[in-house]
């Protein structure tokens with residue numbers, strides 16, 4: 001397969017790199033100092049809104065939304081977007097500048113695809129304008145949520161309102177003061193067939209009965225200002241018009257939502273691993289032990305060579321999946337989506353771990369991006385479904401194929 005990027009994508013890549021160089025690199029140290037100051041926990045860095053405005057003016061906005069969404073979309077395919085997401089992924093914090101960060105991207109796709117016109121007007125529009133942020137509440141502390149049929153939050157119709165009761169956690173973005181609504185998955189009918197019990201409903205974060213219990217840390221990082229919240233919902237009432245698509249359609253929406261979200265994570269993961277790889281090479285050129293530069297030691301050369309192969313494998317798998325989604329759609333490409341979701345974070349972890357090793361003690365402190373990158377990639381083996389669940393999908397599809405062939 002040939003992955004020479006289309007000229008439109010190449011132009012945007014150049015434009016994005018130029019934007020980052022001109023507007024983001026000069027303020028990066030300020031942003032990092034702000035983030036690392038414990039007094040700023042859950043506060044938003046004021047420069048973010050200025051950067052967003054500039055990115056929007058430059059036309060580097062909502063690039064993630066594929067061209068099937070018509071007027072809402074800037075018109076890129078997934079394959080054209082992939083290298084752009086990779087560039088954004090090189091710095092953990094900058095996707096928001098371009099309105100391309102999770103969980104908003106997944107929520108925008110849900111509302112664009114399944115939302116009613118009033119839902120689009122009220123929630124999708126400000127989200128696409130970057131005026132607000134959002135959260136997605138599926139995972140629950142009390143049940144093994146990698147099997148989403150286990151969730152227990154109830155959504156009950158009472159008159160003109162749905163009443164929601166349940167506890168969620170790992171609600172990414174839930175700590176952010178800009179997070180104005182959540183898409184909540186729960187059950188409207190506990191007796192329906194397994195995959196028709198679930199529904200999704202829009203819940204404004206300031207609804208009475210919705211309470212943030214605590215922020216969760218990820219291997220010691222709070223990921224402020226978005227954070228990951230544990231949230232209790234007790235008799236939370238929302239108008240029945242807030243139901244998305246229809247009762248019993250939640251599972252269907254979840255499948256539609258997580259496919260594109262997963263490939264975006266992988267695209268950014270390749271970018272982050274590529275940046276750590278560059279740092280590894282840089283360090284190996286600078287430091288010297290036993291009379292040689294690090295890169296002159298065979299052990300270090302092996303780490304560089306293995307990392308290059310891992311990086312290219314991760315990139316090509318991701319591009320091949322993006323191309324498949326464009327040509328056959330996310331449902332038919334679900335085996336490739338599942339495959340990259342476990343393959344890419346693991347490849348990225350290997351690259352980043354080697355970069356940490358080459359940096360020695362510096363690799364695990366916060367002077368470099370490496371420790372945070374390692375934490376974030378380790379997390380990605382769990383977020384949006386753990387490795388085991390995606391391997392199950394791939395294995396089942398593969399076995400099914402062989403079984404069918406053996407019967408021919």
Ligand SMILES: Cc1cc2nc3c(=O)[nH]c(=O)nc-3n(C[C@H](O)[C@H](O)[C@H](O)COP(=O)(O)OP(=O)(O)OC[C@H]3O[C@@H](n4cnc5c(N)ncnc54)[C@H](O)[C@@H]3O)c2cc1C
Nearest residue numbers: 136137138139144145146170171172379383384385386388
């Ligand atoms: C940083 C972060 C951000 C997240 N953001 C969100 C969010 O925004 N919204 C949201 O709803 N959720 C979010 N999640 C939650 C995430 O999607 C879940 O943690 C994940 O789906 C696993 O569910 P669980 O934690 O209940 O693990 P469990 O379901 O309890 O699974 C635990 C382990 O069991 C094993 N296992 C499960 N099934 C199988 C199998 N078939 N075969 C073999 N082993 C198996 C796996 O090793 C798995 O890791 C986030 C998680 C993290 C860490």
